[in-house]
Amino acid sequence: MTTPAPTQTLDLAARFPGSVTPDEREGYDGWIVAKEKLISFAQVVRDEFGYDYLSSLTGVDYLPEGKMEVVYHVYKTTGGPGLIFKVQVPRQDPIEVPSLMPVYPGADLQEREAWDLLGIKFIGHPDLRRVLMWEGFEGHPLRKDWQEAFFEEEAKPFKSRWPDGQFTMAEDRTPLGDNVAFPAGFDPKKARFDPETALYESLRQYDKEETGLETDHMLVNMGPHHPSTHGVFRMAVILDGETIVSLKPVMGYLHRNHEKIGERNTFLMNMPYTDRLDYLSSMSNNFGYALTVEKLMGVKPPERAEYIRVIMAELTRIANHVWAIGFLLNDLGAYFTPMLYGVEERELILDIFEAVSGSRMMCNYFRFGGVARDLPEGTLEKIHGIAFDRLPRKIDELERLLAENEIVRTRSIGQGVLSAEDAIRYSAAGPLLRASGIPYDVRRAEPYGIYDRFEFDVAVRYNGDIYDRMMIRFDEVRQSIRIIQQAVKDLPGGPITAMKPVYQVRVPAGEAYGRVEGPKGELGYYVISTGKSTPWRYHIRAPSFINLTAFGPMCTGLKIADVVGVLGSIDIVLGEVDR
Amino acid sequence: MDSKELNSPGYDVPPELQGQVAITTLDRIYNWGRAASVWPMMFGLACCAIEMICTAASRFDTARFGMEIMRPSPRQSDLMIVSGTVTKKMIPIIVRLYNQMPEPKYVLAMGACASGGGPFKEGYNVVPGVDRFIPVDVYIPGCPPTPQALLNGLIKLQEKIKGQSIKGARWYTKGPDEVEIPIPILGPDLIDPRKIDQIKQISKTAKKAEAQP
Amino acid sequence: MDDMYGKGILKGLGVTLKHFWETYLDDAVWLVRRVTKGERRYLSLEGVAHRSSKDARGIFTVQYPEEKLLIPEEFRYIPFLVYDEGPNGEKTMRCTSCGICSRVCPPQCIWIVRSADPATGRPIPDPFEFQIDADVCMNCGLCAEYCPFDAIKMDHDYEMASTSRTVFNKEQLAKPASYYEAIRPINAAQENAARAAKEAARAAAE
Numbered sequence: 001m002t003t004p005a006p007t008q009t010l011d012l013a014a015r016f017p018g019s020v021t022p023d024e025r026e027g028y029d030g031w032i033v034a035k036e037k038l039i040s041f042a043q044v045v046r047d048e049f050g051y052d053y054l055s056s057l058t059g060v061d062y063l064p065e066g067k068m069e070v071v072y073h074v075y076k077t078t079g080g081p082g083l084i085f086k087v088q089v090p091r092q093d094p095i096e097v098p099s100l101m102p103v104y105p106g107a108d109l110q111e112r113e114a115w116d117l118l119g120i121k122f123i124g125h126p127d128l129r130r131v132l133m134w135e136g137f138e139g140h141p142l143r144k145d146w147q148e149a150f151f152e153e154e155a156k157p158f159k160s161r162w163p164d165g166q167f168t169m170a171e172d173r174t175p176l177g178d179n180v181a182f183p184a185g186f187d188p189k190k191a192r193f194d195p196e197t198a199l200y201e202s203l204r205q206y207d208k209e210e211t212g213l214e215t216d217h218m219l220v221n222m223g224p225h226h227p228s229t230h231g232v233f234r235m236a237v238i239l240d241g242e243t244i245v246s247l248k249p250v251m252g253y254l255h256r257n258h259e260k261i262g263e264r265n266t267f268l269m270n271m272p273y274t275d276r277l278d279y280l281s282s283m284s285n286n287f288g289y290a291l292t293v294e295k296l297m298g299v300k301p302p303e304r305a306e307y308i309r310v311i312m313a314e315l316t317r318i319a320n321h322v323w324a325i326g327f328l329l330n331d332l333g334a335y336f337t338p339m340l341y342g343v344e345e346r347e348l349i350l351d352i353f354e355a356v357s358g359s360r361m362m363c364n365y366f367r368f369g370g371v372a373r374d375l376p377e378g379t380l381e382k383i384h385g386i387a388f389d390r391l392p393r394k395i396d397e398l399e400r401l402l403a404e405n406e407i408v409r410t411r412s413i414g415q416g417v418l419s420a421e422d423a424i425r426y427s428a429a430g431p432l433l434r435a436s437g438i439p440y441d442v443r444r445a446e447p448y449g450i451y452d453r454f455e456f457d458v459a460v461r462y463n464g465d466i467y468d469r470m471m472i473r474f475d476e477v478r479q480s481i482r483i484i485q486q487a488v489k490d491l492p493g494g495p496i497t498a499m500k501p502v503y504q505v506r507v508p509a510g511e512a513y514g515r516v517e518g519p520k521g522e523l524g525y526y527v528i529s530t531g532k533s534t535p536w537r538y539h540i541r542a543p544s545f546i547n548l549t550a551f552g553p554m555c556t557g558l559k560i561a562d563v564v565g566v567l568g569s570i571d572i573v574l575g576e577v578d579r
Numbered sequence: 580m581d582s583k584e585l586n587s588p589g590y591d592v593p594p595e596l597q598g599q600v601a602i603t604t605l606d607r608i609y610n611w612g613r614a615a616s617v618w619p620m621m622f623g624l625a626c627c628a629i630e631m632i633c634t635a636a637s638r639f640d641t642a643r644f645g646m647e648i649m650r651p652s653p654r655q656s657d658l659m660i661v662s663g664t665v666t667k668k669m670i671p672i673i674v675r676l677y678n679q680m681p682e683p684k685y686v687l688a689m690g691a692c693a694s695g696g697g698p699f700k701e702g703y704n705v706v707p708g709v710d711r712f713i714p715v716d717v718y719i720p721g722c723p724p725t726p727q728a729l730l731n732g733l734i735k736l737q738e739k740i741k742g743q744s745i746k747g748a749r750w751y752t753k754g755p756d757e758v759e760i761p762i763p764i765l766g767p768d769l770i771d772p773r774k775i776d777q778i779k780q781i782s783k784t785a786k787k788a789e790a791q792p
Numbered sequence: 793m794d795d796m797y798g799k800g801i802l803k804g805l806g807v808t809l810k811h812f813w814e815t816y817l818d819d820a821v822w823l824v825r826r827v828t829k830g831e832r833r834y835l836s837l838e839g840v841a842h843r844s845s846k847d848a849r850g851i852f853t854v855q856y857p858e859e860k861l862l863i864p865e866e867f868r869y870i871p872f873l874v875y876d877e878g879p880n881g882e883k884t885m886r887c888t889s890c891g892i893c894s895r896v897c898p899p900q901c902i903w904i905v906r907s908a909d910p911a912t913g914r915p916i917p918d919p920f921e922f923q924i925d926a927d928v929c930m931n932c933g934l935c936a937e938y939c940p941f942d943a944i945k946m947d948h949d950y951e952m953a954s955t956s957r958t959v960f961n962k963e964q965l966a967k968p969a970s971y972y973e974a975i976r977p978i979n980a981a982q983e984n985a986a987r988a989a990k991e992a993a994r995a996a997a998e
Binding site for chain 2: 132133134136137138141148149150151152170171175176178179180181182183184185186187188189191193195224225226227231232252253254255256257258260261264272273276279280339340343344347360361362574575
């Protein structure tokens with residue numbers, strides 16, 4: 001791995017004279033690209049400079065400046081720091097930006113999200129529909145001038161809580177007594193609603209195969225209430241007999257407006273909210289957010305806190321993976337037994353989280369510049385016992401249970417293949433990417449925290465099928481155990497936070513993109529501060545969400561019964577998909 | 580319910596029959612059977628669903644309460660555990676599932692979100708409490724409630740079931756045996772069909788207000 | 793023999809068989825412990841602790857409500873307000889209605905009404921009303937973490953299922969300091985020592 005040049009020294013401005021300029025705002029980084037040159041710029045960046053991986057794409061509404069911005073973060077799958085580029089357009093409808101789908105197909109769902117929530121039209125996107133809200137919803141909620149029915153104030157804390165202290169339910173403040181608002185003059189009796197037609201139309205484009213036979217394709221909806229969709233996830237499938245012609249994921253059934261609420265919260269308030277993103281691995285979510293805000297603040301946590309963070313993040317990975325393996329096997333037909341074995345190990349890890357942070361799942365344990373509290377007495381011994389004694393043997397046992405099982409192997413080997421090229425193209429992350437043969441792990445590619453001190457191997461497998469995606473989780477659990485063993489041995493004493501505990505942190509103006517290798521993949525936070533108590537923009541690059549970009553192509557040509565296996569092997573959590 | 584509780588019908592049993600026959604009321608034996616075989620629907624929404632699965636798993640084990648059979652189909656289930664944030668996009672499906680459940684049916688709102696909107700209450704896509712649309716029997720606060728808190732709620736539900744009587748039960752009385760709840764519509768925002776006139780009225784006044792700046 | 797079909801299945805069945813026997817094995821071990829030390833595997837504290845330890849094997853179930861998991865000190869559920877008890881049973885709320893908890897609360901579920909001095913009309917450090925919407929609270933514990941008066945703390949009581957929505961008022965939230973010291977002995981001792989030191993320093997300065 002070579003050390004790439006810092007982004008600003010790349011001579012991109014000379015390459016595109018007049019249309020590419022460095023972003024010179026205080027605290028900002030990267031390049032501002034003219035709208036017309038965006039696609040050719042992206043092509044150069046990808047093909048000549050090697051930034052082949054689109055990590056994050058998001059929009060920012062600069063209401064006071066009257067601008068709408070689209071921010072792209074691209075990385076090299078060989079490692080090293082990334083490149084940021086932005087497109088700015090005037091904030092007048094229609095807001096139009098060329099779609100990057102031809103260069104980075106991984107932009108698919110992210111562009112749809114930006115259209116849905118910010119109303120940025122991506123010209124050339126083949127299927128620009130709303131993704132989180134339903135088709136027909138009024139307005140683009142993440143715009144700064146859009147207010148929901150329960151809107152109270154621009155920023156928390158609200159005055160009605162203190163000092164005014166008027167207890168009113170939010171419901172009592174709205175005319176309908178509910179969390180709804182309708183456009184003026186709306187007549188529900190005359191209006192026609194069909195949120196689904198656009199989806200089915202977009203699927204129909206694959207529906208024109210001429211076989212000469214008098215056969216018809218069939219449209220099947222799986223979910224949002226389905227036992228094997230891991231939550232409220234829906235897929236619309238076009239079938240030819242039992243074979244899948246095309247599949248589209250439909251999400252948003254758990255869209256909890258994380259980003260809109262996050263932009264009203266103070267920086268600290270967002271910490272417990274991050275727990276509820278990927279609710280199986282809250283410590284990792286905390287880690288990413290803490291890193292991002294620390295980047296803006298320029299704070300570095302003390303040694304002991306760094307070690308505790310690593311221990312907690314790796315325990316989270318183990319807890320998540322045993323759960324994921326159990327559920328994948330559940331989906332493949334090994335009903336409940338492997339899951340029960342996995343859950344047993346997870347429960348013991350949750351006990352540690354509960355002792356350390358106070359809650360089994362919603363840990364809220366990280367603080368800017370450290371962690372919330374030191375390890376209570378006896379916890380380190382417990383972690384030691386689990387990491388050195390119990391987990392290594394239990395993981396072997398779980399593997400012995402079904403990894404060689406002939407039925408599991410026939411159902412999973414060679415099924416749902418994602419090639420290495422496609423994995424990069426579709427911005428797949430985490431185990432999904434590594435099972436396809438790309439040894440890309442943020443802990444190695446761009447080490448954060450103190451991951452550069454530990455000895456571990458980046459798990460990688462090469463077939464990219466369901467079986468490899470299951471086995472790679474076993475490999476990763478073993479590597480995590482190795483990391484925990486080293487961290488527990490070297491855990492130094494000393495303080496656990498670099499700052500005095502304050503509830504109102506001062507965050508200098510600027511932007512930061514922090515990413516960690518979460519259990520599901522690369523988890524990124526894009527935070528813009530204007531120096532106020534709340535972030536101006538708070539965006540989450542959710543690995544589960546972006547991994548679903550590759551879901552449709554992976555399933556095409558499979559039998560319908562294998563879809564649940566493929567979905568299980570991607571390991572999504574709806575809290576993170578929908579946010 | 581242990582056998583002693585079940586066997587006390589509230590009047591005296593002659594001494595020669597004590598220990599020989601079991602006398603109980605129809606309500607008691609019927610409710611004892613119902614309360615000990617509640618089949619929840621396999622229906623998870625969000626974070627709380629994970630704790631619900633943990634409750635069903637080996638450590639807490641709802642099988643001890645006769646509740647381990649989670650049915651994916653609403654037609655076969657008695658209890659809907661609303662485990663997580665109810666969003667506007669999801670509520671039509673939840674109401675439809677509720678309508679499809681056969682009587683007697685129960686709803687347990689697990690966690691802050693299902694009970695009253697929870698931390699995401701202010702969000703534009705969140706329904707502030709599932710009880711706005713379907714009747715809830717037991718509320719469990721907590722975010723998320725621990726598996727033991729959920730078990731506590733399930734025990735509470737069992738108590739409620741035991742307190743019901745065949746004579747007074749809605750599903751045995753005359754009239755429609757099921758309460759169909761109109762399914763909400765996804766328009767420009769969530770439309771509750773029961774409030775259509777109100778919505779029309781408010782939108783009209785809003786238009787008038789807009790016309791007179 | 794490596795490619796014999798069914799070998800993997802048998803191997804897996806071996807694992808489940810091992811799990812099956814482990815329960816009986818563990819029961820036998822505990823039978824010895826019961827005879828020699830009087831310790832029991834079920835319905836006892838040491839039994840629950842064993843089933844939550846790294847050595848847990850066999851039956852893993854904690855039979856709530858007969859036995860309950862051991863609650864660690866840091867465990868948090870819904871917040872409560874601490875009051876000090878005087879020698880004659882009078883209750884003094886520690887809360888000064890400074891509003892930090894309601895300002896730090898992420899979902900904004902705390903409402904505080906300040907009291908006013910009836911004579912002057914100026915606010916006095918005692919909450920007139922204190923409400924927490926338990927169905928909005930996210931149990932994050934930030935209010936307890938940042939309260940400078942150790943007045944709001946996170947409760948251990950999770951058995952609060954009810955048949956209606958819950959909004960707690962001041963009376964329902966108030967719990968004595970002795971209760972707090974019982975559920976969180978280490979934290980309470982540290983805070984009491986810190987408060988005593990602060991008061992001693994203030995007394996010395998005067």
